[in-house]
Amino acid sequence: MKKKARAQTPQQADKRGVLIVDDHPIVRQGLAQLIDQEHDLRVCGQAEDAYEAMQAIKELNPDLAVVDISLKDTSGIELIKDIKVHFPGLPVLTLSMHDEGVYAERALRAGARGYVMKQEATERVVTAIRRVLSGEMYVSEGVAAKMVSKLVAGPAQTGGSPVDRLSDRELEVFRLIGAGYGTREMAEKLHLSVKTIETYRAHIKEKLDLIDANELLRTAINWVNAER
Amino acid sequence: MKKKARAQTPQQADKRGVLIVDDHPIVRQGLAQLIDQEHDLRVCGQAEDAYEAMQAIKELNPDLAVVDISLKDTSGIELIKDIKVHFPGLPVLTLSMHDEGVYAERALRAGARGYVMKQEATERVVTAIRRVLSGEMYVSEGVAAKMVSKLVAGPAQTGGSPVDRLSDRELEVFRLIGAGYGTREMAEKLHLSVKTIETYRAHIKEKLDLIDANELLRTAINWVNAER
DNA sequence: CCTCCCTATCGGGAAATCCCCTATACCCCT
DNA sequence: AGGGGTATAGGGGATTTCCCGATAGGGAGG
Numbered sequence: 001m002k003k004k005a006r007a008q009t010p011q012q013a014d015k016r017g018v019l020i021v022d023d024h025p026i027v028r029q030g031l032a033q034l035i036d037q038e039h040d041l042r043v044c045g046q047a048e049d050a051y052e053a054m055q056a057i058k059e060l061n062p063d064l065a066v067v068d069i070s071l072k073d074t075s076g077i078e079l080i081k082d083i084k085v086h087f088p089g090l091p092v093l094t095l096s097m098h099d100e101g102v103y104a105e106r107a108l109r110a111g112a113r114g115y116v117m118k119q120e121a122t123e124r125v126v127t128a129i130r131r132v133l134s135g136e137m138y139v140s141e142g143v144a145a146k147m148v149s150k151l152v153a154g155p156a157q158t159g160g161s162p163v164d165r166l167s168d169r170e171l172e173v174f175r176l177i178g179a180g181y182g183t184r185e186m187a188e189k190l191h192l193s194v195k196t197i198e199t200y201r202a203h204i205k206e207k208l209d210l211i212d213a214n215e216l217l218r219t220a221i222n223w224v225n226a227e228r
Numbered sequence: 229m230k231k232k233a234r235a236q237t238p239q240q241a242d243k244r245g246v247l248i249v250d251d252h253p254i255v256r257q258g259l260a261q262l263i264d265q266e267h268d269l270r271v272c273g274q275a276e277d278a279y280e281a282m283q284a285i286k287e288l289n290p291d292l293a294v295v296d297i298s299l300k301d302t303s304g305i306e307l308i309k310d311i312k313v314h315f316p317g318l319p320v321l322t323l324s325m326h327d328e329g330v331y332a333e334r335a336l337r338a339g340a341r342g343y344v345m346k347q348e349a350t351e352r353v354v355t356a357i358r359r360v361l362s363g364e365m366y367v368s369e370g371v372a373a374k375m376v377s378k379l380v381a382g383p384a385q386t387g388g389s390p391v392d393r394l395s396d397r398e399l400e401v402f403r404l405i406g407a408g409y410g411t412r413e414m415a416e417k418l419h420l421s422v423k424t425i426e427t428y429r430a431h432i433k434e435k436l437d438l439i440d441a442n443e444l445l446r447t448a449i450n451w452v453n454a455e456r
Numbered sequence: 457c458c459t460c461c462c463t464a465t466c467g468g469g470a471a472a473t474c475c476c477c478t479a480t481a482c483c484c485c486t
Numbered sequence: 487a488g489g490g491g492t493a494t495a496g497g498g499g500a501t502t503t504c505c506c507g508a509t510a511g512g513g514a515g516g
Contacts, residue, residue, distance in 0.1 A: 024325065024346040026353065030258025097252065118252040125254065167492055182442050183473065195495045202475070213474060214410050217442070221449055395463060411502065423466050441503060
């Protein structure tokens with residue numbers, strides 16, 4: 001039915017071609033106009049899902065892909081990984097409506113060279129595109145700050161899961177937190193002082209670089225849900 | 229600093245003026261172009277939050293407002309209610325990225341005369357705008373189907389999810405909890421007292437039959453993850 | 457119209473938790 | 487012998503939770 005993944009404009013060697021991947025037609029439209037009105041850029045194609053995106057890359061050979069994180073089927077992250085495998089030379093700029101650092105981190109780890117949010121001013125987006133095209137990186141300020149502090153905090157980050165750094169006791173508490181236990185409940189269950197549990201919680205937050213009890217709980221829940 | 233809520237183009241009596249309310253510049257851009265290229269429509273202003281929106285309505289007197297549900301501060305639902313109170317004659321078309329019926333229902337109950345998703349084709353959006361402008365209603369097909377089936381099933385056993393029993397405000401808070409916001413943060417974001425947020429939390433716990441803050445957070449996280 | 461219930465909004469105050477610092481007592485390792 | 491990580495725990499102030507209202511507006515029902 002759909003005939004989206006195709007060229008927008010005839011070849012123009014003096015402009016860099018951008019492929020837009022987003023499942024919201026309105027966003028595509030906005031981005032397209034934004035890009036096309038620049039003198040050195042042009043939208044060479046659009047795609048609304050991962051499959052179309054891969055097709056479009058193959059056919060249109062863009063200089064850059066702007067990828068929304070939340071697509072319909074395959075998540076944008078998967079698409080980015082795929083692109084990195086099959087077209088390692090193609091730089092990817094991630095577009096997202098989430099301001100949470102989690103997505104930015106994953107996107108960059110997956111191989112994206114930039115991360116901007118839809119909340120940001122349009123000029124920022126164009127700036128980001130240019131940066132990434134010129135081989136640099138671009139990350140939104142707020143997100144960048146979060147990530148930097150994380151990197152500074154944990155220099156010994158080897159690819160392995162940071163949960164591995166927890167001691168046995170700490171891991172046990174971490175699991176219980178994720179399972180919904182409160183501090184006092186854990187103390188009773190483990191026959192420990194509430195204070196001890198609090199210390200464990202503090203250690204866990206430190207090792208996993210979590211800022212408050214809230215994030216600790218969220219992380220624990222996600223961990224438990226993802227098992228292992 | 230901001231100078232967003234202002235007229236786009238000089239008065240043109242033969243075109244109907246549309247006000248765009250969305251906190252994503254890119255989306256605004258896309259929508260604006262979409263609307264402006266129609267012969268009988270024009271974008272008379274843009275706003276990125278509820279306050280700007282109300283100002284813009286007052287000053288620009290649009291024929292229609294297109295409102296995104298998820299804004300920065302006050303949710304779109306609140307804005308719609310406000311509009312209905314202060315400008316009862318102004319029709320509102322709701323724009324959303326959620327395909328779940330929960331929001332559609334609430335938006336319409338709040339006074340919106342239409343509901344379209346960002347995933348939809350751009351022509352649909354234009355169609356929706358025209359319909360609403362001409363006094364009719366417009367609801368996306370899928371959403372309409374869900375709502376109809378709900379009506380058919382009868383209000384007796386709408387036990388789909390107890391989340392439906394939450395008030396708009398409560399649901400908003402519930403979402404934020406699931407997104408990782410703390411009480412204090414929510415209070416700031418929504419411009420409410422911490423005490424008010426606490427009350428909402430209490431009501432949510434009551435309605436959803438949750439025992440403590442812990443379980444509330446877990447439930448909210450799961451719900452938000454399942455929503456998307 | 458009056459009453460009852462729901463919703464939205466806030467406050468007081470006690471109890472529970474969180475958070476930062478400190479402390480002891482093991483181990484293990486060098 | 488000393489350093490580092492782990493298990494355990496307390497002190498004390500800062501926040502949050504939780505249970506009590508309380509006010510004001512809007513509908514539903516009588």
